[in-house]
Amino acid sequence: MNKYDNYIETEISWLKKIPSHWTTFRFIDNVNLRHGFQFRDYDFTDSGLKVIKISQLSPDGYLDLSDCSFISLDRLSSFRSILIKEGDILMALTGGTIGKIIRVGEVNEPLLQNYRVGNFFPKPTQLNKIFTYYLLASQITEEQINYLLNRNGQPNIGKESFKNMFFPQPPMEEQTAIANYLDTKTQAIDKKVSLLEKKIGYYQELRKSLINETVTKGLDKNVKLKDSGIDWIGKIPAHWEVKRIKDIFSTLAGGTPSTQNQEYWIGNIPWIPSGKVQNNDVLIESVEEYISDLALRESSTKIAKKNSVLIALTGATCSNIGYLTFDTTINQSIVALYPQKRNQTLSRFYFYFLMSAKEKIRTYMTGGAQGGINQEDVRFLDIVYPSKEEQEEIVKFLDAKLDTIAKIITNIQAQITTLKELRKTLINDVVTGKIKVSHE
Numbered sequence: 539m540n541k542y543d544n545y546i547e548t549e550i551s552w553l554k555k556i557p558s559h560w561t562t563f564r565f566i567d568n569v570n571l572r573h574g575f576q577f578r579d580y581d582f583t584d585s586g587l588k589v590i591k592i593s594q595l596s597p598d599g600y601l602d603l604s605d606c607s608f609i610s611l612d613r614l615s616s617f618r619s620i621l622i623k624e625g626d627i628l629m630a631l632t633g634g635t636i637g638k639i640i641r642v643g644e645v646n647e648p649l650l651q652n653y654r655v656g657n658f659f660p661k662p663t664q665l666n667k668i669f670t671y672y673l674l675a676s677q678i679t680e681e682q683i684n685y686l687l688n689r690n691g692q693p694n695i696g697k698e699s700f701k702n703m704f705f706p707q708p709p710m711e712e713q714t715a716i717a718n719y720l721d722t723k724t725q726a727i728d729k730k731v732s733l734l735e736k737k738i739g740y741y742q743e744l745r746k747s748l749i750n751e752t753v754t755k756g757l758d759k760n761v762k763l764k765d766s767g768i769d770w771i772g773k774i775p776a777h778w779e780v781k782r783i784k785d786i787f788s789t790l791a792g793g794t795p796s797t798q799n800q801e802y803w804i805g806n807i808p809w810i811p812s813g814k815v816q817n818n819d820v821l822i823e824s825v826e827e828y829i830s831d832l833a834l835r836e837s838s839t840k841i842a843k844k845n846s847v848l849i850a851l852t853g854a855t856c857s858n859i860g861y862l863t864f865d866t867t868i869n870q871s872i873v874a875l876y877p878q879k880r881n882q883t884l885s886r887f888y889f890y891f892l893m894s895a896k897e898k899i900r901t902y903m904t905g906g907a908q909g910g911i912n913q914e915d916v917r918f919l920d921i922v923y924p925s926k927e928e929q930e931e932i933v934k935f936l937d938a939k940l941d942t943i944a945k946i947i948t949n950i951q952a953q954i955t956t957l958k959e960l961r962k963t964l965i966n967d968v969v970t971g972k973i974k975v976s977h978e
Contacts, residue, residue, distance in 0.1 A: 540974040552681045556706045557971040565703040568664040573631075573696065574620050574651030577609065586611045590622055591652045592630040592638070599640050599728075601628075601649075614648055622649040627658040627671045632694035637683045641671045654694070666710065668717035669969070673705050677966040706970055715977030716968055727961045734954050738947055745943050750894040752932055753887070754922060768920045770898045778924050784917040786883050787875040791851070791913055792868035793838025795829055802837065805830030808864065809839065812850040812871035815860035817893060820848060822864045829867060839867040842874035845885045847892060849873050849899065852910035857899040861889040873913050887929035890936055891921060 542557035550562060577589055588606040596602040601622075609617075622628070624645045630638040632654045651657055660670040673679065682703045683695060708716065755763070756775045763773040766780050774780070783789070795802035795809075808825040833839065842848065848860035852871040868874060877883035892899070902915040924932070967973045 563707045565700040570659045572657045574653045576653035620651040629656040631656045666713035669713035719975045753891040781923045792840045793870045795833035795837035802833035808866035811869045815850040815858045820860040846874040846876045847889045859892045884929040886933045
């Protein structure tokens with residue numbers, strides 16, 4: 539890629555050099571930052587005007603309107619000054635995603651800006667709006683925000699923060715050329731990423747359907763089937779049985795040692811919460827907390843044995859399934875299943891079966907999104923029961939097939955990561971003048 543003929547050094551540590559015909563500017567001299575309105579809980583209604591909070595700013599650069607809060611429609615006239623329009627530049631000004639930025643696409647309804655979402659308005663005589671978006675999406679913005687956060691120790695930014703931020707400023711016609719160039723290049727990259735993400739979705743669905751089909755129908759495509767008598771299971775091989783979890787598994791739930799006693803949390807016994815149950819193998823490398831023998835003796839936590847099947851009972855991971863690859867203690871939000879007769883039951887087969895039963899397990903949830911499942915409901919869940927030999931054959935088949943799918947997905951994810959890094963680097967190199975964009 540071409541470079542400019544001449545560069546000059548700047549006094550800005552994170553900018554260093556810029557093309558000799560460019561200048562630099564203090565952000566607030568050329569851009570106005572508008573905060574939204576600080577809505578309170580009592581403002582919100584069940585429907586009406588959508589309020590754009592930080593959670594609506596998607597990491598992929600668009601407005602996600604799927605889970606908005608609302609205020610009453612009849613209050614629109616009071617909030618016209620914070621209406622969001624097509625082309626607006628929005629940034630998260632607080633929280634774990636601080637600095638996350640999007641450019642608003644087509645707007646077909648009134649959208650109101652919440653307080654901790656920033657909206658940026660460049661002076662049209664000084665800055666091209668799309669160029670301004672790319673400046674804010676660049677690494678030089680990220681570096682300056684991180685510097686301020688580390689210096690001030692506050693997890694938020696606002697108008698005062700931008701007083702000490704400096705950026706490069708090419709001539710206006712060059713800004714326009716850069717904006718058009720980056721639009722073309724980033725859209726091409728985004729299209730590739732979107733196609734790759736669809737591929738991942740396809741392989742994830744393939745994985746799910748492969749598990750569902752195999753654990754309920756077996757490997758013999760010509761086998762005679764019978765009605766299982768269970769709606770959500772459907773037909774199964776005629777020689778299989780239907781049992782309940784309690785018939786073939788022992789179950790136990792754990793507990794959490796008191797965090798007030800430091801002696802409980804200095805030891806070498808692994809302890810995992812339900813967040814570690816993520817529909818795959820639970821590996822010892824994922825353990826972040828260890829407890830002592832004293833904690834094991836004096837608290838309600840229990841040791842789940844290696845090769846147990848884990849089910850998350852509460853919260854965001856409720857109904858998630860895990861296959862335990864080591865002995866560990868567990869918290870009260872996990873139930874562990876261990877075969878009563880290991881010579882007749884293979885835990886890993888039921889790890890796969892319960893993966894196919896996740897939607898059924900979720901029907902036992904009470905208490906809304908942060909509710910949970912009763913351990914007794916799990917014990918009475920209907921399950922299929924092939925012979926131990928068939929269980930082993932099915933596990934061998936699924937392990938191999940799913941390993942292949944996992945490798946494909948990992949490869950695609952690596953491609954996506956590379957493309958996103960390329961996008962990020964390209965934006966930064968172009969807006970800082972490392973790469974020349976012709977405007978002729």
